[in-house]
Amino acid sequence: MLIDNLSLYLEEKKFLKDLEEKSRSLKIPVISIETGAFLEFAVLLKxxxxxxxxxxxxxxxxxxxxxxxxxCSSYTGIDLSKSRLFLAESFIRERFxxxxxxxxxxxxxxxxxxxDKKFDFVFIDAAKFEYPGYLEVILKKLNKGALIIADNIFYNGKIFSQTPLRHDKKSVKGIKEYLKMITSNNMITTELIDIGDGLAISIYGDGPDG
Ligand SMILES: C[S@@+](CC[C@H](N)C(=O)[O-])C[C@H]1O[C@@H](n2cnc3c(N)ncnc32)[C@H](O)[C@@H]1O
Structure with a gap:
């Protein structure tokens, strides 16, 4: 869709807004539309x-x-929740x-x-306390130059608090540990971007030892 069919942009905008609102009303957490637009652009470039x-x-x-x-590219999506995964699979297969x-x-x-694959783009948006674990397992499954984008790096501002609430402590600890891992790994360079709830954008194979 380009200039010839501008109405398609409006349709897509409405569709995404409705889906975002429906998800939130069903208490299904989703990324912000701005974060989505960033991901869309990152995929376009990468x-x-x-x-x-x-x-x-x-x-x-x-x-x-x-x-x-x-x-001819491939997408692999993982989720713990079978019901959410079912919704994702039916919706995405129907559209694309x-x-x-x-x-x-x-x-x-x-x-x-x-x-049994190596990836060149990974988006992480699951349990915050497990972010360090995800990084450990994906590091063995990356092609050189791979982009790793992790969401919720600012965790609604909680990451800046010296005294996070008890039920946030594990998540805050996980995110901080993840940030330490990506910034101390000589194979990786990272930038944090203030979009949505904060994104960590890392490039694998681009650090001092990359
Ligand atoms: C914030 S939601 C993802 C939202 C989704 N990325 C979106 O914006 O539409 C986090 C998801 O991670 C899943 N999850 C949590 N721990 C997981 C794990 N260890 N492995 C796979 N999925 C996990 C949850 O079931 C939940 O659906």
Whole structure:
């Protein structure tokens, strides 16, 4: 859709807004539309052949990730929740064709170890306390130059608090540990971007030892 069919942009805008609101009303957490637009753009530039999403939920973020994937690329989405994964798979398969897709239900920490592929784009948006664990398992499954984008790095501002609430402590600890890991790994360079709830954008194979 380009200049000839501007009404399609309006339709898409409304569709995404409705889906975002519906998800939030059903208490299904989803990324912000701004974060989605950023992911859409990142995929457009990076042109990944193999994309992995950890925590695809009901497929809202998946929409932005898959939208600009080239035909013959592949998408792998993982989520612990079978019901959310089912929603994601039916919605995304109906909308997008030509991209190879797999939707796997299970704990990403176990599932990724068994994947027989290397990725060049990974989006992380699952349990915050497990971010360090996801990084450990994906590091063995990355092509040089791979982009790793992690959401919720500012965790609604809680990451800046010296005294996070008790029920946020594990998540805050996980995010901080993840940030330490990506900034101390000599194979990785990272920038934090203040979009949505904060994104950590890392490039694997681009650090001092990359
Ligand atoms: C914030 S939601 C994802 C939202 C989704 N990315 C979106 O914006 O549409 C986090 C998801 O991670 C999933 N999750 C949590 N821990 C997980 C794990 N260890 N492995 C796979 N999925 C996990 C949850 O079931 C939940 O659907």
């Amino acid at each position: 042109k990944p052949k193999k994309l992995l999403e950890i925590g695809c939920g009901n497929g809202f973020s998946t929409y932005f990730l898959v939208k600009n994937l080239k035909i 064709h030509g991209v190879e897709m797999e939707f796997i239900s299970g704990n990403a920490l176990d599932v990724i170890v068994d994947l």
